[in-house]
Every structure is written in structure tokens, then in C-alpha cells.
Amino acid sequence: MKILEGIRVLDCSIAMAGPFAAQRMGDMGADVVKVEPTRGEWQRHASAGGATGNKINVSFLSLNRNKRSLAVDLKAPEGKALLIDMVKNADVFLQNYRPGVAERLGVDYVTLSAINPRLIYVSMSGYGEDGPYRDYPGQDLLLQGMSGAMMSTGAAGTPPSAAGQYLVDAITAYTAFEGALAALFHRERTGEGQLVQINMLDAIATIQMQELSVYTVGNKPQARSAEPHAHSYIRAPYGVFATADGYITVAMASLTRLGELFGDEFFAGLDDERDSWTQRDEIFARVKGHLLERSSADWLADMRARDIWAGPVYGYEDLINDPQIRHNGTFIEYDHPTEGRIKVPGFPIRFSRTPCEVERGAPLVGEHSREVMREAGLDDGAIDALIESGVVRQHA
Secondary structure (H helix, E strand, C coil): CCCCCCCEEEECCCCCHHHHHHHHHHHCCCEEEEEECCCCCHHHCCCECCECCCCCCHHHHHHCCCEEEEEECCCCHHHHHHHHHHHCCCCEEEECCCCCHHHHHCCCHHHHHHHCCCCEEEEEECCCCCCCCCCCCCCHHHHHHHHCHHHHCCCCCCCCCCCCCCHHHHHHHHHHHHHHHHHHHHHHHHCCCEEEEEEHHHHHHHCCHHHHHHHHCCCCCCCCCCCCCCCCCCCCCEEEEECCCCEEEEECCCHHHHHHHHCCHHHCCCCHHHHHHHCHHHHHHHHHHHHCCCCHHHHHHHHHHCCCCEEECCCHHHHHHCHHHHHHCCEEEEEECCCEEEEEECCCCCCCCCCCCCCCCCCCCCCCHHHHHHHCCCCHHHHHHHHHHCCEECCC
């Protein structure tokens, strides 16, 4: 038995954060029904990095495994009635509509909780359900810029730099996943459902717990210095350094050990805590100059032998072929009916008794409409009528 087996999730979300949260529940055995328009969620058709796959965009594939698809027009009265019927037996309802849309569709928390008081209703937004920014677009890069995180890295006078991932979307997804599980646990003890509200702004602010506390409690402002330090609140050396043939990372190394490794008397007598702050740029520049003299492999071997914290800088090809990644089974493979053999990141949580697995890849548009409607209690005549009218789409 899977750890979330028996839990029914209605996933009415789009883009990344909502679908990613729902996929995590599906990976753990929940029955996740992706409720999407009859044309399919927009991300099925939008390219990511120019990679469109064969029939389905690779981004959609990566965020929607272990789900079934019900393709339905929720603006049609019959479509809304179908969703309401499904809510009666659902455990989790997840949506990231723009503020006000759920109310207009008649699928807001007040309406659905009156139908099913045990329902866990997860509502995701960019900035909050109300307030001055409620209608602003909740897009990842915009939230990264607003979060303050971009000003914690790099050199003074250079442009702030964004993360190379949809960082805010991913953090919001995990926050929603965590909130849904906590609410389900509460319901197991009390029988009560509840509203769980998640917004991207709070999610990205909260994971900066240490950095923001240094500012709010320690009264130390962010200060990017002349050299491109990887973090404004961590002592030198801390960052990415060029070598003779590539790049490595060095993090909070012992200055004494660095001096011994480089044969450089500059480091002699420097105090790790005091001098790594007061001479941060000088130390960074000195390390940068020495590391250009030899290859990444040579430096990493010598640094690890001296217990100096250092590591490689990978591209994706290097990551996929790394021996620890292979040992961990970080990537999984499975067959998809239109996309062929799929290789993607797998399951970051390992359960000894209830392991995650891919039971189905990302669904085709409306692939499971007929079976989902049958489970909702509709007879064949009613199902055929909805499909023939175009309110519901069943994949051929």
C-alpha cells in the first residue's frame, strides 16, 4: 500500500507550482485527477528552452506524471456540476487561479467546503489572496527580484543575478505539498477539513530565514563587495573560482590550510572569522589568482586531502553521469505512449515500506475522462452526452 493511497486529489492548477505539488502527492500513491480545459492545459503546448518533445511539451511531462486527465469545460453548467459531484468524494482540492476566479466559477472554499466539510482546499497565489498586490502577476522571476535574494550574491556594481531554476515556483510547490499533508494529518485526528493558503512571496521570503534574520535581528545590512562573493553574509572565500581548465567552488575554507596549499605567506596568521570579513575582497582576489594555475581535478584532489571544502561546477551532462547521482538513482526512466522513453528526476523522498514509483506518465488530454466520470456516479448515457456536447473531452 502506498503512503497516500486512498487519497483523492482534484488538481485544478496550471503552470509549475500547483502541478508540481500535486505530482508529489501522486508519486506517493494519491489518486490525482488533473482537471484541465478540453483543449488541454496551456503548458502542454508551450515550449521550454526550445524543447517541445513530440506531442507534449517536456515541461508538462515533468510536472504531471502519476495523474489522470479529465478534460472539461468548467464554464458550462454541466461541467461545473460534474466537478461538484467529484468534490463530494475528494480529499484535496488544489487550485492556483488568479484571485477572484474561483469565486466566479463557483469552486471557492466557502462553496466547496459546504458540500464536503472534510475537504482540504489548497489555494495558491502570487502575493496573497488580498492586499495591494493581489492582482499582480505571480511569475517566478518577478518574485525572485522582489524577494531580496538577488542582492545577496555577486559583486557590487554588477547587475543582480537570478537563479538558473524556477526557484520560487519549486519552493511554493513544496510549501503547498507540506501544507496539504499537514492538513490531512489534522483531519485524521479531528475529521475537519480546512482552507490552506500559500503564496509565492511568503514562500520565498521564509526560506531566507537566516539571511533575513541577520538583517532584522543582527542589524547587518546586505553589502555586496568588490569581488563576486556567492553570499553577502558568509565570510571569504565563498564562491565560484576559475581554474586552468574550468571552475570549482570553495566554501568557508581554513585560511591557514589555504596558505599551506598555495605556499602563500599572505594567509599566515589571518583569523578565519575576523579577517575573512575585514579582508574579504583581498582574500577572494588572492584565492582567485592562485586557482588559475592548475586544473580543477588537481585542486579538488589536494583540497579534499586537506579537508578544505571545495567541489566541482557541473553542467547537466556532468550531473547526470556523476557516480553519486547514479548510485542514488536520482533519475528514473519510463515509457510514454507519445514521447517514448522518458528520463527525468525521480523521487527525493525514500520510504522504506511505501516506495514511490511511476504508475503512469503525464496523461493525454482527457485520457481518463470517461473513467473519472463513471467513478463520479454518471451512467454511460450521461457520459456520452457530455462528450458529444463538447463539455467534456475524451481522448480518442
